[in-house]
Amino acid sequence: MSLRPTHAGQNVLRSTILTCLLFLIAGCASTQRTVEDLPGEGRRWDHTGYDKARLSVVAIVVENTTGDAFGAGIVYDNEGHIITAHHVVEDANRVLLILSGGYTVRAEVVGADPVFDFALLKAEAILGDRMQPAVMAGDDPKPGEPVWNLGNPFGTSRFGGEPSVGHGVVSAVHRTYLNDATGRLYLDGIQHDAATNPGNSGGGIFNDRGELLGMNALITTTRETPADSGVAFAVPAYLLKRQAETILRGERPIHGWFGADSYKQATEIYQGGYGRLRAVFGTVSPVGPANVAGIQPGDVIIRIDAKEVFGIHEVLTAEDAYVPGQEVKLTINRAGREFDISILTGQRPWEFE
Numbered sequence: 001m002s003l004r005p006t007h008a009g010q011n012v013l014r015s016t017i018l019t020c021l022l023f024l025i026a027g028c029a030s031t032q033r034t035v036e037d038l039p040g041e042g043r044r045w046d047h048t049g050y051d052k053a054r055l056s057v058v059a060i061v062v063e064n065t066t067g068d069a070f071g072a073g074i075v076y077d078n079e080g081h082i083i084t085a086h087h088v089v090e091d092a093n094r095v096l097l098i099l100s101g102g103y104t105v106r107a108e109v110v111g112a113d114p115v116f117d118f119a120l121l122k123a124e125a126i127l128g129d130r131m132q133p134a135v136m137a138g139d140d141p142k143p144g145e146p147v148w149n150l151g152n153p154f155g156t157s158r159f160g161g162e163p164s165v166g167h168g169v170v171s172a173v174h175r176t177y178l179n180d181a182t183g184r185l186y187l188d189g190i191q192h193d194a195a196t197n198p199g200n201s202g203g204g205i206f207n208d209r210g211e212l213l214g215m216n217a218l219i220t221t222t223r224e225t226p227a228d229s230g231v232a233f234a235v236p237a238y239l240l241k242r243q244a245e246t247i248l249r250g251e252r253p254i255h256g257w258f259g260a261d262s263y264k265q266a267t268e269i270y271q272g273g274y275g276r277l278r279a280v281f282g283t284v285s286p287v288g289p290a291n292v293a294g295i296q297p298g299d300v301i302i303r304i305d306a307k308e309v310f311g312i313h314e315v316l317t318a319e320d321a322y323v324p325g326q327e328v329k330l331t332i333n334r335a336g337r338e339f340d341i342s343i344l345t346g347q348r349p350w351e352f353e
Contacts, residue, residue: 049210050148050165056134056212057150057204059098059157060084060107064091070155072163072203073097073121074215075131076244080123082107083240084202085217086114089121097123098152099130102161111247114350115255116235117184117217118243134204136237137211141170141190149194149232151203151216163203168194168230170213175233176313177218180262180282183350185255187320189233190214196232205234212237256322257348258330259288259295263312266300277311278302285349293343295332302338303331320348 055075062069071088075081082097089095089109097105105123112119123131141147149166156164175189190213192205200216207213214234221229246253262282269275281299284290301309304318305328322328324347331340 049206049208052132052135052210053148053150053204053206053212054163054165055100055130055132057163058082058131059152059155059161059163060088060202061096061098061155061158062089062092063094063096065093070152070158070199071201072151072157072199072216074202074204074212074240075133076120077133078126078128080107080126080131081110081244081248082121082123083215083244084119084121085215086112086117086119087217088202089119090114095121097121098157098161099127100161100163101130103127103130113243113247113253115183115185115348116239116243116253117186118235118240118253120244120247134212135210136241137207137209137213141173141207141213141236143170143172145170146208147192147194147213148206148208148210149192149196149200149203149216150206151196151200153195153197153199155199166195168192171231174313176316177233178263178312178316183261183348185316185320185348186218186233186235187239187317188236189218190236191231191233193230194232195228197228198226200232212240215240254324255320255348256324256326256345257288258319258328258343258345259285259290259292261285261288263315265312268300279309279312279315289343289346293341295330295341295343296334298334300333301330302333305329306331319345 058073060071060073073082073084076083095107097107105125107121107123110120110122147168147170150163153164171193172191175191177186196219203216205213214236216234218233220231243253260281264280264282266278266280267275268278279301281297284297301315309315322345324345326345328345329340329342
């Protein structure tokens with residue numbers, strides 16, 4: 001026996017189905033649904049950006065009197081010039097580039113700016129399909145934006161040629177650091193947290209579009225063996241271009257110097273209970289402009305040529321921009337007394353010159 005609805009039952013069934021459909025349609029029409037990306041699903045580096053960046057980074061192996069060292073470099077132009085950190089190729093007897101696919105090319109140092117930890121190499125051969133000039137970013141990096149790190153950490157490119165890739169964010173900008181031991185000046189640096197280890201020096205950091213933001217030069221670590229701590233610093237692209245073009249014109253990079261071997265940071269407290277950072281002369285070079293002019297350790301810099309400055313970053317940035325031999329008026333606070341003193345700027349020395 002088959003069970004089939006009667007004619008009346010069919011009408012009831014159709015009515016029920018119609019009512020349900022109308023309910024569903026009404027529900028769909030009245031409910032607004034918003035579909036959102038999960039956190040981290042928004043911006044991703046596509047292969048276009050990666051391919052643009054990876055061919056602009058090469059691994060570097062250096063032979064020197066103590067053995068082999070390694071680092072990375074950034075292809076600057078179609079003529080085979082490579083940007084790297086000076087400390088990567090310092091005292092090099094032989095420099096070898098490792099390219100994508102395991103190809104190797106010899107290179108030589110053609111110019112350097114040890115103060116900025118910058119060196120320019122020239123490859124003896126140009127493999128156009130494996131060496132593409134980096135595209136400089138047109139926009140300044142901003143804290144929080146994604147950053148991609150390409151280099152040769154611990155010499156890993158020896159095992160296949162391809163650069164290693166790390167990912168993170170821009171942590172901060174305008175970080176300036178003076179190495180008291182060597183005199184090297186890292187000006188206007190980009191701080192980031194993409195994994196950075198020995199061998200990343202001289203390699204590039206890139207944005208999502210594969211455009212160069214800067215060159216890795218410095219890491220901060222508390223370990224006896226330097227390794228990634230999430231605090232790395234890169235020289236910004238605009239300074240890399242400036243130094244490269246200066247050397248290619250056959251000129252020597254210049255850096256204004258007031259004569260301090262070091263600066264200390266202090267806080268000036270106002271009557272309202274708040275204050276501003278100030279830069280204080282630390283040790284003063286016995287042969288530098290500051291000592292000749294009578295500046296003493298502990299003198300606080302208030303103004304440079306009538307412009308008020310706050311903190312070491314502003315002082316070092318202003319100082320570097322002066323031409324050696326240029327007269328500068330400093331407003332100094334010494335033991336609560338404020339006065340002006342004029343100095344003739346010098347050329348910032350590097351310890352091993």
